[in-house]
Amino acid sequence: xxxxxxxxxxxxxxxxxxxxxxxxxxxxxxxxxxxxxxxxxxxxxxxxxxxxxxxxxxxxxxxxxxxxxxxxxxxxxxxxxxxxxxxxxxxxxxxxxxxxxxxxxxxxxxxxxxxxxxxxxxxxxxxxxxxxxxxxxxxxxxxxxxxxxxxxxxxxxxxxxxxxxxxxxxxxxxxxxxxxxxxxxxxxxxxxxxxxxxxxxxxxxxxxxxxxxxxxxxxxxxxxxxxxxxxxxxxxxxxxxxxxxxxxxxxxxxxxxxxxxxxxxxxxxxxxxxxxxxxxxxxxxxxxxxxxxxxxxxxxxxxxxxxxxxxxxxxx
Amino acid sequence: xxxxxxxxxxxxxxxxxxxxxxxxxxxxxxxxxxxxxxxxxxxxxxxxxxxxxxxxxxxxxxxxxxxxxxxxxxxxxxxxxxxxxxxxxxxxxxxxxxxxxxxxxxxxxxxxxxxxxxxxxxxxxxxxxxxxxxxxxxxxxxxxxxxxxxxxxxxxxxxxxxxxxxxxxxxxxxxxxxxxxxxxxxxxxxxxxxxxxxxxxxxxxxxxxxxxxxxxxxxxxxxxxxxxxxxxxxxxxxxxxxxxxxxxxxxxxxxxxxxxxxxxxxxxxxxxxxxxxxxxxxxxxxxxxxxxxxxxxxxxxxxxxxxxxxxxxxxxxxxxxxxxxxxx
Numbered sequence: 001x002x003x004x005x006x007x008x009x010x011x012x013x014x015x016x017x018x019x020x021x022x023x024x025x026x027x028x029x030x031x032x033x034x035x036x037x038x039x040x041x042x043x044x045x046x047x048x049x050x051x052x053x054x055x056x057x058x059x060x061x062x063x064x065x066x067x068x069x070x071x072x073x074x075x076x077x078x079x080x081x082x083x084x085x086x087x088x089x090x091x092x093x094x095x096x097x098x099x100x101x102x103x104x105x106x107x108x109x110x111x112x113x114x115x116x117x118x119x120x121x122x123x124x125x126x127x128x129x130x131x132x133x134x135x136x137x138x139x140x141x142x143x144x145x146x147x148x149x150x151x152x153x154x155x156x157x158x159x160x161x162x163x164x165x166x167x168x169x170x171x172x173x174x175x176x177x178x179x180x181x182x183x184x185x186x187x188x189x190x191x192x193x194x195x196x197x198x199x200x201x202x203x204x205x206x207x208x209x210x211x212x213x214x215x216x217x218x219x220x221x222x223x224x225x226x227x228x229x230x231x232x233x234x235x236x237x238x239x240x241x242x243x244x245x246x247x248x249x250x251x252x253x254x255x256x257x258x259x260x261x262x263x264x265x266x267x268x269x270x271x272x273x274x275x276x277x278x279x280x281x282x283x284x285x286x287x288x289x290x291x292x293x294x295x296x297x298x299x300x301x302x303x304x305x306x307x308x309x310x311x312x313x314x315x316x
Numbered sequence: 317x318x319x320x321x322x323x324x325x326x327x328x329x330x331x332x333x334x335x336x337x338x339x340x341x342x343x344x345x346x347x348x349x350x351x352x353x354x355x356x357x358x359x360x361x362x363x364x365x366x367x368x369x370x371x372x373x374x375x376x377x378x379x380x381x382x383x384x385x386x387x388x389x390x391x392x393x394x395x396x397x398x399x400x401x402x403x404x405x406x407x408x409x410x411x412x413x414x415x416x417x418x419x420x421x422x423x424x425x426x427x428x429x430x431x432x433x434x435x436x437x438x439x440x441x442x443x444x445x446x447x448x449x450x451x452x453x454x455x456x457x458x459x460x461x462x463x464x465x466x467x468x469x470x471x472x473x474x475x476x477x478x479x480x481x482x483x484x485x486x487x488x489x490x491x492x493x494x495x496x497x498x499x500x501x502x503x504x505x506x507x508x509x510x511x512x513x514x515x516x517x518x519x520x521x522x523x524x525x526x527x528x529x530x531x532x533x534x535x536x537x538x539x540x541x542x543x544x545x546x547x548x549x550x551x552x553x554x555x556x557x558x559x560x561x562x563x564x565x566x567x568x569x570x571x572x573x574x575x576x577x578x579x580x581x582x583x584x585x586x587x588x589x590x591x592x593x594x595x596x597x598x599x600x601x602x603x604x605x606x607x608x609x610x611x612x613x614x615x616x617x618x619x620x621x622x623x624x625x626x627x628x629x630x631x632x633x634x635x636x637x638x639x640x641x642x643x644x
Binding site: 177191196200 | 380406413420422427436
């Protein structure tokens, strides 16, 4: 992928014309809004200490509990709204770690080349072939299952794709003449990376971040579903875990499974749509050559687009 | 004679061919630059002429330290840069600047013209504050013929024409007030109508600022507009050197003669007989024995297969590398 002369300024305009990307963006904004506003919009406080009445367990949806109650008699809707906070927190922080590590390794490997590149990329390959999930399960099982640990494990296992993408982009940017020119001026490596490589790799990193967020949220849900989540928090994955292990299926309490599942699908779908929309908005194949910039053509008066009588005569 | 600004002796740049086997030195090389020597005085313009693949651009990149010389010396203002550590190079780069062939690729698309031109000042920490940087950028842009400079500072490269972009590249090279400007085919990507402007600009800068120019081109027609002297390069080696006057009117090396014979002459009555070279340029990995031009040379004799002629002075400042100079 390559950023063309239009730079970043055309990206928003192109994203706005991409319906899928815009749907993804709106969905993600809604999810973030729910997570931020959870304490104000939740009908109940999931952390409140209450006496559980046996009759409250797995109550079907009702005006009091729109999406029913769970295995502990808690309001599923409130759990769901608060769960958005956990899932998004893990998603953002873990993908931040992934993208930072992957970006650093990718840029270093691509830019420095030679032996450094060989070592870094072989390390990446090794990390890539190790299946993430079983390793994550082992690590989380061996450490204390806290939210921080989960974020670290997901973040530090998920950077390989980013590293490879960023390296490829760095290699192509490095070959461009303005990098050679910067070197001829006398610029050092760190300056060239900061000023010339990074700005052109950044769009790719942004797209990748959005896609990695969805992966991180899926991973967190998986770990939590497998019972490796932080017991002090209630993420969507844990809601599924509790519902699954505590008889929601046999009780016919579909709401306890469908609602958190819907949350996961919503956020993962929003990130994927937004990521793909951004990718298309940044894709050089869809951008036009500087001489064929559409806005200048559109503003031309009609007579400039049509051949003059003299030109027409010349063609005969 | 005073020490010239740039003195290159025995410069070699070999590129190993193919993948190197583990622990074994490569045995085949591309002889991109093979034993090149040249002098360039302050304020002098030397045109380096040759067909594509003859090593002109590699020579330029080696002079700028973007490629490491395999052997030989590059004395710039008395310091040998070929063996110099990075710190000496960085200091020297203030005084040696380069203009690239392709003005569409050599400017960062995400930087404004102002940022591009001020970048060298930034890198060398030469301007204490933004106002000073701006003042010097504006001066450089105006010197490069972009007036009014303020009009261009905030624009991006894609908003400019090819000629304007090349002027921006020239301004960015000028802002450090270099003593040597290496221009690698600065006009070959530009429209013919703009070429003359850029060539005149280079000639003008050379005169007014007494900047030495190494002007690399494959087009003999553009040489006399800028250069004082010509060096003709063939397969990594300089085969003829002299003033523009000497070489253009009385070329001595058969390769130069062939090149000049096909330059269109303005006066059709003076049209020379075209010498069309036969065959392809030899593989720079497997150089011919003896004179490297002999397989294509129209006047080659048996001795040319064995004797590799050095560059020898003919008289005046002209020199050529051919064993048959005395006979011709």
